[in-house]
Amino acid sequence: MIAAGFDRITVDPHQMNGQPCIRGMRLTVRRVVEAVSLYPDREEFFQEYPELKEEDVRQALEFAAASLEDVIDFRVG
Secondary structure (H helix, E strand, O other): OEOOOOOOEEOOOOOHHHOOEEOOOOOEHHHHHHHHHHOOOHHHHHHHOOOOOHHHHHHHHHHHHHHOOOOOOOOOO
C-alpha cells in the first residue's frame, strides 16, 4: 500500500512490522531520517545509500514531519 500523498512511501504489514518504508525496500522512513542526520553531506549519504534517490529522502522527511504532533508538552513531572 502506498501512503496517501506519498508515492515513494509504502506500508506493508508483512514487511518491517508494517513500518513505512521507501519504495517497498526494507529501508524504513525512520532509518532514512536517522541517516540524514548522521550524514549531513548528501554526497556521502548517497555513497552509503546508493539505492536511494533525492526524492526518496525528501518524501521521507516530509512524511516524518507530517507524522509529528503539532503540540509538544515540555512540562516536567
